[in-house]
Amino acid sequence: MQEGDSVDEYFRSYEELNVHHLMLDDNPRTFAYRKAIFEWREKFKNKVVMDVGAGTGILSIFCAQAGAKKVYAVEASKLAILAKEVVIENNFENVVQVIHNKVEDLDANVIEKVDILVSEWMGFYLVHEGMLNSVIVARDRYLKPEGFMFPSIAKLYAAPCQLPSFFDFWNNVYGVSMKCVGKKYRETKPLKPEVLTVKPQDLLSEGKLIAWLDLKEVSDEDLSHLGGNEWVFPCTKDGNYQGACIWFVVEFPNGSELPTSPMDEETHWKQTVIVLPSTIDVKKGEAIAFKMFLHHDLVNSRRYNIEFIMLDPADAEHDIPCSCNMPKCIVTRAYIQEHVNNPPISRV
Template identity: 30%
Template sequence: MTNNGDEVAQDESMCDAGESTNAYFDSYSHFGNFPLSFFSRIHESMCFSFGICYRRCNLPTGISSLFCAKAGASHVYAVTQWIKSDVITVLKGKIEEIELSIPKVDVIISEWMGYFLLFENMLDSVLYARNKWLVDGGGVLPDKASLFLTAIEDSEYKENKIEFWNSVYGFDMSCIKKKAMMEPLVDTVDPKLITMDISKMSSGDASFTAPFKLVAQRNDYIHALVAYFDVSFTMCHKLLGFSTGPKSRATHWKQTVMYLEDVLTICEGETITGSMSVSYNNKKNPRDVDIKLSYSLDGQHSKISRTQHYKMR
């Protein structure tokens, strides 16, 4: 994994999320554009996409398996359901428990990404399958993912979500504010924190600590930091991929908002520096994510250095 934390501070267009009613699969149009020459080399492929959904229906539809078959794969092993095809063998169960009728496959395709890229993700399962079933020289698609971090001014939403607890129908419930602050908001909002190369990762590598540096492009307030991710298919002869960023077509991953305890007053050119650590410490659910965010600003109007903790459960 490599880190490239650098610039940020969005322009005003990034504050406006726009409508999020786009059909879910609109952001997957690139799947249908896989070059046939790529799949003509594939004899056996393996696809698993738990929780692929269309609009509000959470169904493991196996759409990526159908795309593989349509694009020319001679046979597809799909860990899913709802599939009927002569070239697709459906396997039901956990990746770590199922067995294939063949020793190896040529490519593994999986929609393993979760909210914040790593929340409830299937990356460990992908790495397990790669080590057990992938032929030498085979690949995992998508094979690279980048996590980005930016800053937003969001006083109205923060007032509604956090300051609301100061007076709930006349009752002081401010003790709940700290708990509310620890829960990142998964929402749609209007740069690179870390890049993961799946081909070079091992189980457990999803935990990381990465530095970041955010440079303000205008005078404004900062209420929260926002994370989103891009994924790419670099093994194809034509680079393919998609983004969950605020300027791209909306996906069900949206973006992840982490509110700051302090309202930062920042001037153009001033810099927020810090680091983000991601770990998995919940023994009851190993796919839950703990986030540690440390940030500092030594500016004209704000001088602050703080560490905050967030939990995605």
């Protein structure tokens, strides 16, 4: 498939109303945007806004309801035709201008600079679909220097986890043991991340921050490669290390958030999981270590390749202090605690 073909297929996929029903029915997602916009009414009042990837136009309508003077609702797919009807149905045709075009192809001589740039651009594991690159184009061309991004911050997290749906199922299939089938089944899974719901009790450790994006400053070059550091995870319970769970959080300028972690209300993004081929038994306090890289796919820019590398915790760099039970971390914690309880006496 050529790059142009994949781009056209991407936009056509958003002409399916089932896709929009899924997103609109996602209460945490839609309510988070509505709440963030309405709580910032004073910032939207009489301002010019651009909504990149407007879809059905709901975020554009929210901005208009919050008092925006002008809203450019930019939508590349044919859904723009229906979005215009939504605008008319809600009596905002004098405020919201639906533009049926890719943001990259807009005429900068026709679009005025905007005060706020709104977009729901997030994909699975935050950056799947590569829509953030289009938002960056809009930001660089149309957002005023003092303007605001909605959302303004994006953070990607990961943690080791248990995956009973992938492992336990095969132990007893209607009274028949199929562990050998499960092993073959899992051997294919590391080739592609899984999107599923991870229960909070199946996390084996607290999440670590894999990537932090300031959306006012992030560049295309920054997005070409995310992650890459070593992360050590002290286990908070006994369990079965069977995969790595990935989720994200975005923050709005008013301080509100849209989280997608296993600890929060489920969204249509769920969580993204790297499945291990076999189970590793772990104990509370034991350390798990890995590296994770996200690289832009060279053929299809809408996709990322995720590289997951398991590490020996003894060779990885631990936090200071680290709560794992490795001797060096136990000694470090004891040293820090000793100096907290008995600070050195300064003499003059």
